[in-house]
Amino acid sequence: MSAAISRCPSRTIEVSATTRPSRLRHQQGQWLLEEAGDVRTIEDGQTLPTRVGTWRVHLTRPAAQTGDYSSARTVASLVLRFSVHKYTGHIELAAQSEGDSFDLMACAHHLLLLTLARARLADHQLPPVQQGWVHQHALLQQLDFKANHLHLDIHRIRRQFAEVGVVDPGNIVERRPAARQLRIGVARIKIVEHDNRRMRTETNDVQA
Known part of the structure; x- marks a missing residue:
């Protein structure tokens, strides 16, 4: 039934x-x-x-509370900047939205988000709708995660973005349930990698 x-x-x-x-x-x-x-x-x-x-x-999305939803802080409005410190393993995350900046600091669950961000950057030549999709089993193998760890990190990521005022935090990690795929919901991404000798930057400014 x-x-x-x-x-x-x-x-x-x-x-x-x-x-x-x-x-x-x-x-x-x-x-x-x-x-x-x-x-x-x-x-x-x-x-x-x-x-x-x-x-x-079947989940229903709540209607916007005001008529000016377009001005709210949404996942689509975000620009994410990852600072990856090779030798310490720290992954610092900062975000911008409509001129506002906020520091999401270094958290363990940012590893998942960084991995999804790299996958989206790697697909930058594809149409935005096709960028960054990763099969869940491949992601679990890559990160050496159990499924419960993955689900808990997704929950923590969404909660963190909700706490800084993002009105649709569920979209920060998007899913295709039938295909068991997921991706980062942000299109504009910058990754800066630091080591003792050099700094390397990856960016993607394509709008979803």
């Missing part, structure tokens, strides 16, 4: 999973599934097994 979930009466939903206690909760504009201590993001179209059958989730 499958069912469409278009809205929910509360921000936390208890889910009777097949073998383990689970619940859905809404946080920072995302639906999260908590199960046996693990947290992962629920995507539109994803199926959830329960004791009464399999349910398919």
Whole structure:
């Protein structure tokens, strides 16, 4: 059995999973599934097994709160600058949007975002809609991550951008669920690599 979930009466939903206690909760504009201590993001179209059958989730996007949504800080408006320090392993991240700058500092989950940024830069000759898509299994192998680690880092990345006022943080990492692909949602990227001898810069100013 499958069912469409278009809205929910509360921000936390208890889910009777097949073998383990689970619940859905809404946080920072995302639906999260908590199960046996693990947290992962629920995507539109994803199926959830329960004791009464399999349910398919359909998420609706909230309408803009004002008529001037185009002036809001969106993922499409961002310019990201990564500063990669080769010998320390630090990945510092800064962003600009509509003339505003904000420092996202150095965080462990920036490694995932940097990896996706490199993939998008490598595809700069392709049309924007085709740039940067990476198969999840290849990404897990490249980063030596487990799936739970990947989902948790995506959640942390989206939460971090929500905390600096990005109104659509779910778009910072885009997904193609059927193809099990994902990519960074920002088109304008600059990567500066530092070592003791030289500095190398990669940029992409193509608008998505």
